[in-house]
Amino acid sequence: MLLNKLARSVTAVCVLAIGAGVAVADTICVPDDYPTIQGAIDAAVDGDEICVTPGTYPERIALIGKEVRLYSLDGPATTIIDAGGSGSVVTCSGATERTRIEGLTITGGQSSYGGGVRLSGRAVVIDCIVTGNLGHDAGGGMHIGAGHPTVIGCVITANEGGSLQGGGGVYCESATIVDCTISGNHSYETEQAGSASGGGVRSGDGTWLVGCRVIGNVAHHAGLVAGSVAGGGVFGAGWLVNCVIAENVAEGEPGVAGIGGGVAEFVFAGELRLINCVVIDNRAEDEMSGEARGGGAYGATLINSVVWGNAPDQLDEVEAVYSCVQGGWPGIGNITADPRLDDNGRLQAGSPCIDAGHNWAAPADTLDLDEDGRTNELIPFDLDGNPRFNADEIDFDPGCGVPVVVDMGAFEYQFDPVEEILVADVDGDGMVAFTDLLAVLAAWGDCDADCCLADVDFSWEVDFGDLLLVLANWT
Ligand SMILES: [Ca+2]
């Protein structure tokens, strides 16, 4: 559902942009017009579309600085590009948002960086399956370098690599990755040293993972160099919003500690922040040394999140607020009662995590996911595509927000009525106006209450940052 909304909104942008030109776009089909996909790409000009008929295409393709839409007629299950171990399957660089790759299975790649996809610039990759690729040094499935591409609705599974810079599934410096599943990928260290870190994702500070499932990835230390292996699911920096991080493993061996089974922050890359995530059943392991730690998370910041069932512990070196942590964790708004999760990480009736988050921790709807033309509201959907903001009107709300309070975790327990919450609407009346300005001025200074509604930028003090947000979002 979320994928469809995103794909439509990206399409709308493309149609507008292409419509501004004078050239009439052609559609070129493979294999009818050209026997190979690369042949069609070489023949295409900016604005063209390339359609690919179901089949397996034994080739590698390069889409360099060309604004074309490459798509399959029948989806990724039946349309496969297989590089047969001869390099990166897809290389795409120097492109804008008008370069799109849609509905392909990308497999059989083998290279140093990005065995499946090597991506930079601002291209959009939609509804692809990236599987069975090897990227020795970084990014087994995908390597995302300079620029800020968008990856939507993709499955990145059963890739391996990353012995030098990490990322068995994805190595990413800066990108928006939405509605993707990153599962069963594997990073490892060789005897040539390296970090072996980020079984699923190795992320830089510009990375946004929104509504993704990072499940069953492994970072494994296999070499002779002592050290540690970190981040079975995610290693690095950036933002994880509405994500499930489950059953990942940071796997050490004698003398090598696994750290951060689910996620681990890499301080040299920046801060790693998890908002409304579920971190469950991950493991940090080693053999005999007993130094494995941070089964759920190591070194990150967690807000509105649920951390449960990780081993050997839940958290290490972590700052957490408004989160539910097994065994307890110091921080404002944290709780320790059983979150009552089902097998997929959804809250069940009676969960103490319902209405227990902090609204101002939720990011703004900058992608306009609900297509209402407003980006000055808080993110409207949860991981299921259900409304993010609603509340049980009868019960007391343990969290912070008006008129309704966000839950902890990636999924919102559904009540009526649903609300849209505007950024900086301090009093929750559906407008950003004088009453909100006055509320900010009245609360000026340090937040001395657990729930400080005037602190709309969630900085733990009420100051010019909050004042500016009110003025910038004035309705
Ligand atoms: Ca709620």
Ligand SMILES: [Ca+2]
């Ligand atoms: Ca919106």
Ligand SMILES: [Ca+2]
């Ligand atoms: Ca208001």
Ligand SMILES: [Ca+2]
């Ligand atoms: Ca503030």
